[in-house]
Amino acid sequence: MRTIPSRIIAVRDEGKDRRTITVLNKEIAEKAQPGQFIMVWIPGVDEIPMGISHIGKEEIAFTVHRIGEATNALYNKKVNEYIGARGPYGKGFKEVDGNIIVIGGGTGTAPLIPLIKRLYEKEGNNVTVINGAKSIDEMVFKEELNELTKMGKIKYMPATEDGSLGYKGLATTLLEEVLNKMEKPDEIYACGPESMIKRVVEIALEKGIHVQALVERYMKCAIGICGSCTMDPIGIRVCVEGPVIPIETLARITELGVYKRDSSGRKTKI
Structure with a gap:
């Protein structure tokens, strides 16, 4: 292109x-x-x-x-x-209808916004959005998501590690609490730090819930040739087979949330 x-x-x-x-x-x-x-x-x-x-x-x-x-x-x-x-x-999200949870961490909430809008526009969908950040100053799209809640489009649940907005603690801890109180959701969508995505996958596997996660990695070509975004041990190329990856594939990626590659291709701990 x-x-x-x-x-x-x-x-x-x-x-x-x-x-x-x-x-x-x-x-x-x-x-x-x-x-x-x-x-x-x-x-x-x-x-x-x-x-x-x-x-x-x-x-x-x-x-x-x-x-x-x-x-x-x-x-x-x-x-x-x-x-x-x-x-x-890359591959985008596959839309699932019903009771949906969308969880974003940090700037990772941003690419979830088009999905959230697509989901709430479908009649009958119930969309819960968990938006996590270290503090209110680092939280993106909080005003827009809050406005959508006022309009009855979604249920917005902010979480900050310092307690400056909404739930005090990690977004994944809030996710666990939400799941313990609600009917099993039809799908969880996630994007954020890999450590967050890894925990979302662990929680979902325990509860038998399907997940689609948008994984962000260093990329050069975006067409699957250079290999800079490859993830071990299955060799998935995030730019082609992702960036949206289903739980059945995420569960097989041992480096998820553990290490990544820099611009030289060298592995570095996350």
Whole structure:
């Protein structure tokens, strides 16, 4: 897929060091599905993968957390400046109807937003959203999710480790408490730190609940050639066989939440 020059039309702060950037890109917007990702080129800096946090008719958005050179450069982009974008890539979420739990951790909540909107638009679905972060300052999309709760679209349950918003503790601990009080959900969708995803998988296996998780890894090519996003021991390529991976596959990935690969391909502990 070709890299398309994309004009920035909106920038919104999402909390400390986090921003959602909206760009005009009709070609990607017409194809993108919840859970897929794009490769974003920051001219003169680098190209990095970004989950899609909004899919419009002619525009898409992604939420960036500045933690390095490329993300910092992207974070500082202004309205009417240009970035390059190619995609969408990867496998998105398979939609399941019924009683649904969506759990996000940190900036991982962002690419779940298009899925949440798709789910609550279907009549008869009951959608519970657990949104976890270390503190209220690091929680993304809290205002939007709270507004959806007021409108009766979803049930929103924020969780912060310091207790600054909602439940005090880990999102996965809140998930366990929710599951102990409710009828068995038809599906759990997750995205966030791998340690969180690993725990979600453990909980779901114990209770016999199906999970789809969006896994975020370092990527270079996005088309399955370079191998930088491969996960052991089954050799799954996150950019092609993922980034949305079902529980039956996640349960076979021994490195999940344990180690990842850096830009050189070297394994590093998470």
